[in-house]
Amino acid sequence: MPRRPIELPPNVARAFVRDMRKFHAEKDAIKRDEIAARQAWLLEQHWNGKVRLLDMKEMFDQLKGQP
Numbered sequence: 001m002p003r004r005p006i007e008l009p010p011n012v013a014r015a016f017v018r019d020m021r022k023f024h025a026e027k028d029a030i031k032r033d034e035i036a037a038r039q040a041w042l043l044e045q046h047w048n049g050k051v052r053l054l055d056m057k058e059m060f061d062q063l064k065g066q067p
Contacts, residue, residue, distance in 0.1 A: 008046055015042065023060045036060065 008016065016039060023035045033053065039060075040051040 008043075012042065012046060015039075020060050020063060023057075024064055032057075 019035050019039045023032055023039075026032045026035065036056040037053055040053055040056040043051045043056070
């Protein structure tokens with residue numbers, strides 16, 4: 001079965017992009033993990049499932065440079 005796209009409210013999508021930019025700008029690994037963990041928790045609230053920290057970091061990396 002194909003996966004359904006995650007539809008996020010505009011304010012949640014903007015927060016995701018803001019955190020993704022902060023994640024890539026941050027040099028401290030612990031602070032990067034905190035940003036990714038916060039965003040994973042927020043996405044879990046809108047998607048009935050778990051988002052692992054590793055998955056969140058991979059998502060940020062895959063979307064790097066996207067508008």
